[in-house]
Amino acid sequence: MPAKTGRGIWLTTNCLPWCYSTIMKDTIAQLKKGEKGIIENYSTDLIPVKLQELGCLPGNEVHVIQLSPFKDLFYLNINGSFFAIRKETAALIEIAKVF
Amino acid sequence: MAKTLHVALIGNPNTGKTSVFNQLTGLNQKVGNYPGITVEKKTGTCKLSDEIKARITDLPGTYSLNATSADEQIVVEALLDENPEASPDVAVIVADVESLKRNLFLFTQIKELDTPVILAINMADNMEKKGISLDVKLLEKQLNTRVALISARKGTGIDSLKKLILEYQNLPKNPVVNISEVDPEYFKKLEQAFPGKNRYKQWLRITQNFSFTNRKVNPSENLDKTLRKDKTELKRMQQKEAILRYLFINKTLKETYRQDVNAAKDLRSRLDQILTHRIFGYVLFFLIILLVFQSIYSWSSYPMDLIDSLFASMSQWVKNTLPDGALTDLVSEGIIPGIGGIVIFIPQIAFLFFFISILEESGYMSRVVFIMDRLMRRFGLNGKSVVPLISGTACAIPAVMATRTIENWKERLITILVTPFITCSARLPVYLIIIALVIPDQTFFGFNLQGLTLMGLYLLGFLAAVISAYILNKILKIKNRSFFIAEMPDYKLPLAKNIGLTVYDKTRDFVVGAGKIILAISIVLWFLASHGYSEQFHNAKEIVLAQPDSNQLDEEALETAIASYRLQHSYIGILGHTIEPAIRPLGYDWKIGVALITSFAAREVFVGSLATIYSVGTDDEETIKNRLAGETNITTGKKTFNLPTGISLLLFYAFAMQCMSTLAVVKRETNSWKWPAIQLFFMSGFAYIVSLLAYQFLK
Structure with missing residues (x-):
């Protein structure tokens, strides 16, 4: 169950501050084609509001549908919205991988 | 006297909004178009009943009223217009049944503007196939509105939508999500500062940003000190707004919307695997472009020859039939050859617009944006610059306007500046006639030399565009934090009616x-x-x-x-x-x-x-x-x-x-x-x- 896994990691990260940084390093940019994750956190100041309006909000699932050549663009499905973002934006959105 | 209602069509991109517009208005549409006039608003008329007509405005697609690109800005400006003539009597939100969640975001925003709102859920004919079930009665109650289930593709539900528009006065105007909840204290102050004004409109005026244009407007300059907020704070409030709206939407849809996930979603992913593939994606793109140009030339040469000789004999006929004199000369030597020089290009222009609108309607153009972004960025352009560069082969004017979707001002400006290098259809007549005159009609390694020259000229235009983009990128000192979000719409079979209308419109504009x-x-x-x-x-x-x-x-x-x-x-x-x-x-x-x-x-x-x-x-x-x-x-x-x-x-x-x-x-x-x-x-x-x-x- 994807949702459960996400919450699990969220709890772990809160209980164990020392591993916070290591786990939190995962961002959308680390995902491979076909992989999924749950959006956890991002810096509001850096992320365009438009992404949030498209449904890129904490707790929502993100699914990487396709990577462009050289892994430059990420074609995502978040919350039923299909769109592509550049790698530097993807690297700002922290996620917990769903296996 | 017949009464005319003013209806605004609003919705996310790729929801079939334009199809709905075409269904409602048919050929009764007026596109303010080039040269010189704006193309931003399409309007048309629609007969609702024997007495009442509606003037329908088709606004550009947008995800939100927080505009991030120039075409979205048009929507916001249309809705914020204080002039009672300009503000709509009723707003129809066109939503795609498959991405209702995201579509409702815009809906909840529009609902705060004190305007009667109707929700038209499009592509309802797909519901069964996609395993979607919807409790319309409950949805209407939750959203405080009336819902029309329509299919612009099949033309169903349009009559019930018209009926809802007629009864617009019965529609509730109160919002479903209250912006005040973001920061009650702040909005209380805002309301006191602008008594009697809609608070959400005021809020939109404050938060509007113009980073995608070169306009330098600071809307908060004239504001009272207590209302002023810095950018980061405003952004935080906007995020809070987004969360608030999605909370409401998720709750609403949980009770009313059900989708069986196992139902087919396959076509999209299968096509995406090929069309965005790291090798096949480019090969296919190249082949498609080749095919388009090849067919434009081979198909249009017959009607062009016909038109050419037709005008020549028309000139001759006038000369022989009318009495000799200055007027006859003017007609046979001035007007007819002049007009003939333009009519002859109708076939090619029609074909060009035909192909370009198919590429756009089918959803393929977004895949091209996806595979081309990296390459384009090297030249200071944007993946989205591909669309203007391709449609520039038809005409630079709509191409320059197509840059409006590019969020980054520098990339947009460079695209605008280099687009006129692309070989447009107006160059074709010149090229064709000069090539026919000076390039021998021989084959060269099995290729027609004249055809090769023409292809070379297209390539030359493209190279000139990207090289000057590269130079401009180095020269222009415009600071602009770049971000890029490109929607990947579902694949659609292009609608003959939409394609036909586009080709007709553009060709007529060209000729006239x-x-x-x-x-x-x-x-x-x-x-x-x-x-x-x-x-x-x-x-x-x-x-x-x-x-x-x-x-x-x-x-x-x-x-x-x-x-x-x-x-x-x-x-x-x-x-x-x-x-x-x-x-x-x-x-x-x-x-x-x-x-x-x-x-x-x-x-x-x-x-x-x-x-x-x-x-x-x-x-x-x-x-x-x-x-x-x-x-x-x-x-x-x-x-x-x-x-x-x-x-x-x-x-x-x-x-x-x-x-x-x-x-x-x-x-x-x-x-x-x-x-x-x-x-x-x-x-x-x-x-x-x-x-x-x-x-x-x-x-």
């Missing part, structure tokens, strides 16, 4: 817009060519006869000699000779010079102008091509259109900025005369130098 200029220029040219003030003009016959070698000429040659002597001393001749020193190094005679000057109004005028200049005084029925082929240069005795001159002309047209309508639209999109002026001087100056070098080298 260019036709007017060409008609006016033809008349002026004809007048200048058939009138003169000098002795030589009036006594042309006597002077030519008095020349020593004139008695060696037969009657026909004598007549040609007289006609060309008269032409040389007409007003146009005098004008042409004045500018000749400037263009002679490029290999042009004064007649080409005159045609060149007229084509600064629009490139396609060139052929019409040549046709007019060369047909004055001749009697025989000739197609434009044959007439030009027979032309010889008086001073050198060689053919006027030889290889060096031809190549020089081709290069000039490839690079020069010769389109007033494009300059006007660039001025409007960049909000200053600076950029169009730069385009005009740099592109034309570059064209002059390249043509000069080419002619001197080949001569």
Whole structure:
């Protein structure tokens, strides 16, 4: 169950501050084609509001549908919205991988 | 008197909003279009009942009222307009049943504007196939609105939508999500500062940003100190707004919307695997483009030949039928060849727009954006620049407007500046006729040499565009934090009605817009060519006869000699000779010079102008091509259109900025005369130098 896994990691990260940084390093940019994750956190100041309006909000699932050549663009499905973002934006959105 | 309601169609991109608009209005639509007029709002009329008509405005697609690109800005501005004439009586939100969640975001925003709102859920015919079930009654209750389930594709539900529009006065106006909840204290102050005004509208005015244009407006400047917030704070509030809205939407949809995930979603992912593939994606893109251009040329050559000979015989018919005189001459030598010069390109332009609208409607264009972004970024462009660059092959004007989806101002500006290098349909007539005159009709390694030349010219235009983009990217110092979000819409089978309307609209605009200029220029040219003030003009016959070698000429040659002597001393001749020193190094005679000057109004005028200049005084029925082929240069005795001159002309047209309508639209999109002026001087100056070098080298 994807949702459960996400919450699990969220709890772990809160209980164990020392591993916070290591786990939190995962961002959308680390995902491979076909992989999924749950959006956890991002810096509001850096992320365009438009992404949030498209449904890129904490707790929502993100699914990487396709990577462009050289892994430059990420074609995502978040919350039923299909769109592509550049790698530097993807690297700002922290996620917990769903296996 | 019949009453007219004002209805605004609003929705996310790719929800089939334009199809709904086409269903409601049919052919009763008016697209304010180029040259000069804005294309941003499409309006049309629709008969709702015997007494009541509706004026329907189709606004550009947007995800939110927090605009991040120029086309979204248009929507916000239309809704914030205080003028009661401009504000709609009712807003129809068009939503896609499959992405209702995201579509409802915009809905909840519009619902705060004190305007009656109807929710039209489109593509309802797909619900069963996609395993979606919807409790419409409950949804209406939760959203405090009326819902119409429609399918613009099949034309179902449109009548019930019309009925809902008619009953708009019964619609509740109160919002479903309250913006005040973001920061109750702040919005209380805001309401006190603007009593009686809609607080959400005020909020939108404060948060509007213009980073995607070069406008420098700071909306919060005039605000009371307590209402002012810095950018980060505003952004936090906007995020809070987004969360608040999605909380409401998720809760609502949980009770009313169910989707069986196992139901087919396969076509999309299968097509995506191929079309965005790291190798096949590019191969297919190349093949598709090749196919498009190939078919444009091979398919349109038949109707073009037909039109050409039709106009030639029409000219002849007028000459034979109408009584001799100035008016007949004007019609047969000025107007008909001039108009013929433009009508002949209808087939190609129609085909070009046909293919481009199919690429856009099917959802394929977004995949091209996806695979091209990296390559384009190297040149300071954006993946989304591909759309203007491709549609620039039809016409630079809609292409420049298509840059509105690019969020980053610098990338958008560069795209606007380089788009006119792309070989547009107005260059085609010039290219085709010159290629036919100077490039031999031979095969070269199995390829037609003329076809290869044409392809080379297209490539040249494209290279000029990307190279100048690269240079501009280095030169322009515009700070702009770049972000890129491109929606990947679902694949759709293009609707014949939408394609047909686009092709019809664009072709009509081309013919009417260019036709007017060409008609006016033809008349002026004809007048200048058939009138003169000098002795030589009036006594042309006597002077030519008095020349020593004139008695060696037969009657026909004598007549040609007289006609060309008269032409040389007409007003146009005098004008042409004045500018000749400037263009002679490029290999042009004064007649080409005159045609060149007229084509600064629009490139396609060139052929019409040549046709007019060369047909004055001749009697025989000739197609434009044959007439030009027979032309010889008086001073050198060689053919006027030889290889060096031809190549020089081709290069000039490839690079020069010769389109007033494009300059006007660039001025409007960049909000200053600076950029169009730069385009005009740099592109034309570059064209002059390249043509000069080419002619001197080949001569």
